[in-house]
Structure formats: C-alpha cells, structure tokens
Amino acid sequence: xxxxxxxxxxxxxxxxxxxxxxxxxxxxxxxxxxxxxxxxxxxxxxxxxxxxxxxxxxxxxxxxxxxxxxxxxxxxxxxxxxxxx
Amino acid sequence: xxxxxxxxxxxxxxxxxxxxxxxxxxxxxxxxxxxxxxxxxxxxxxxxxxxxxxxxxxxxxxxxxxxxxxxxxxxxxxxxxxxxxxxxxxxxxxxxxxxxxxxxxxxxxxxxxxxxxxxxxxxxxxxxxxxxxxxxxxxxxxxxxxxxxxxxxxxxxxxx
Numbered sequence: 390x391x392x393x394x395x396x397x398x399x400x401x402x403x404x405x406x407x408x409x410x411x412x413x414x415x416x417x418x419x420x421x422x423x424x425x426x427x428x429x430x431x432x433x434x435x436x437x438x439x440x441x442x443x444x445x446x447x448x449x450x451x452x453x454x455x456x457x458x459x460x461x462x463x464x465x466x467x468x469x470x471x472x473x474x
Numbered sequence: 475x476x477x478x479x480x481x482x483x484x485x486x487x488x489x490x491x492x493x494x495x496x497x498x499x500x501x502x503x504x505x506x507x508x509x510x511x512x513x514x515x516x517x518x519x520x521x522x523x524x525x526x527x528x529x530x531x532x533x534x535x536x537x538x539x540x541x542x543x544x545x546x547x548x549x550x551x552x553x554x555x556x557x558x559x560x561x562x563x564x565x566x567x568x569x570x571x572x573x574x575x576x577x578x579x580x581x582x583x584x585x586x587x588x589x590x591x592x593x594x595x596x597x598x599x600x601x602x603x604x605x606x607x608x609x610x611x612x613x614x615x616x617x618x619x620x621x622x623x624x625x626x627x628x629x630x631x632x633x634x
Contacts, residue, residue, distance in 0.1 A: 401628045404607060408600045410621035411592055416603075429610070436606040441487040441505050441573070442599055 404429065485573040485595060487566055494539065494568045501541040508605065509564065509573075512597035513542055516590065522546035528561035531578045538563035538576070544590065555583035562590065600625060 400420040407415045416433070418426040437443075490500045500506050513524055527535040528543040545561040548554050562577035575591050600616070600623040607614045612627030 401630045402612075403629075404612065404627040406600075406603045406607075406625040406627075408596050408603070408623040408625070410596055412595045412599060414599060414603075432610060433603075433606055436609055437602055439489055439505075440508060440602040440605065441485045441489075441571070442602045443484055443486045443488075 402429075404433070485598065487571040487573065489571075490566060491568075491571045494566055494571065499541070500539070500566070506540055506542070508601050509540060509598055510542055512594055512601055513544055513564070515597045516593050517544055517546075519593070520546045520590070521549060522558070525561060528563035528577055531560070531580055536563065536576070538565050539568070540564045540566055540573075544594070546590070553583070555581060556586045558582060558587065558590065562587065564594070596623065 402421055402425075403417075403419045405417045405419070409415075416430070418429060421429065487494075487500075487505050490503055490505065493500050493503070510524070516522075517524055523545050525543050525545055526541045527537045528545075529535060540563075543561040543563040544558060546558040548557040548559060558577060560578050562575050565574050565576045566572070567574055573595075575587075575594075577587065579587055603625050604614050604616060607625065607627035610627070610629070612629045614625060614627045616626075617624040
C-alpha cells in the first residue's frame with residue numbers, strides 16, 4: 390500500500406453577503422490567507438463601482454485576529470464589510 | 475486577517491455619463507440591463523410592468539432616460555394608495571450619473587413609494603454582488619428570507 394502524505398484540510402474561501410431591505414449590505418470574508426481578504430474586498434468594490442454601486446464612506450475596524458496575524462500564521466481568517474445603500 | 479469596513483454607498487453610474495451627456499441611449503449597457511432585471515423582480519412581486527416612460531397627473535408621457543419605469547396598477551387586495559398607476563421613472567442624473575426616481579405621487583402612499591424604491595435598490599445591489607462574485611470566479615448561490623437577500627460565494631484555494 391502506498392504511503393500517502395496527509396494533506397491538511399483547507400476550507401474554501403467564501404464571501405457571504407446579506408442585503409437588507411433598507412439597502413444596508415454586510416459582507417463577510419472567510420478562510421483567506423493574510424492580506425488576501427483585503428485584496429478581494431478591494432477588487433469587489435472596484436467591480437461594484439463599475440456597476441454603479443459606489444461606496445462613499447468607509448471605516449476600517451480591525452478585528453482581534455488582525456493583530457494575531459502579525460504574530461503568527463493565520464490559517465482561518467474572517468473579514469466583514471458593512472455599508473448602506 | 476480580519477477587519478470590519480463600514481460605509482455609505484449610492485447608485486451612481488459614472489461609466490454611463492459620456493452616453494448620458496451625449497443624449498444617447500444607455501439601454502443596452504450592462505448596468506442598465508442589470509437594473510432592468512432588478513425592476514422585473516419588483517414588478518413581478520407587485521403585479522406590475524415596465525414601460526419606458528412614466529406619466530404626469532394629466533396623462534402626459536415622460537420618457538425615463540434609463541428606458542425604465544415601473545408601473546403598479548391598483549390591486550383589489552391592496553389599499554388604493556399602494557399603487558403607482560402613473561408609474562415611477564428610473565432617471566439617471568446627466569451630470570452625476572446618480573439614479574433618481576421620478577413620479578407623480580398624488581394619491582400615492584409616500585411610504586409605499588419609498589418601500590418600492592428601496593426594494594429596487596436592494597434587488598439591484600444583490601444582483602450586482604452576484605455578478606461581481608461570478609466575475610471573481612466564485613460559485614454563487616442566493617437565498618431570499620423575509621426581507622433579506624443572502625448571497626454566498628465560494629472559491630476553492632485550488633482555483634486561485
């Protein structure tokens with residue numbers, strides 16, 4: 390029997406968006422490595438802007454995991470974007 | 475990495491400004507096709523239809539420069555004021571590209587008109603997110619629960 394190396398399970402990157410009736414939008418970014426979630430968020434905003442969905446104001450609030458990312462490797466990450474339409 | 479971003483967004487169609495300012499049709503442009511899909515969803519929900527114009531109280535037709543206006547007839551199962559019998563035009567400001575709603579709301583419940591506007595924006599925002607996530611090579615599924623629209627995009631690390 391062939392000795393197979395164990396591959397660590399890696400959850401798929403996911404972006405979960407909830408659009409409220411009043412136009413408020415919440416986007417959760419999960420299972421990204423390092424700064425990849427920031428790049429995905431930026432790309433999403435750029436593409437949304439081309440379709441006319443424009444973010445006029447944005448505040449940036451790091452979660453505790455953000456500080457942990459600088460000290461050790463983060464396997465599972467989460468990011469949340471929230472804005473109103 | 476984790477963080478929270480909060481902000482205000484608005485529907486502003488900058489990419490359509492050159493066409494709008496040249497008084498050319500924008501109806502075949504991607505954002506307008508998406509806007510039409512959003513409007514169709516709302517029209518279906520309220521038993522209405524889409525026309526390219528809205529009406530004044532005297533019955534004069536005013537074309538919407540998006541080519542889209544939502545008309546909701548009076549329904550027997552709803553109060554008479556919860557209808558848009560003269561339609562509500564989706565008009566793009568030719569200076570800023572911002573989406574505006576134009577209607578003669580005499581006899582119309584103002585809060586109903588506001589709800590319809592919000593619903594159009596909600597549907598459009600959701601459709602735009604779906605389109606963008608697909609463009610980013612995510613597998614997308616959607617679900618509507620009560621007044622919320624849930625969109626889930628997933629992409630395996632192997633696909634990156």
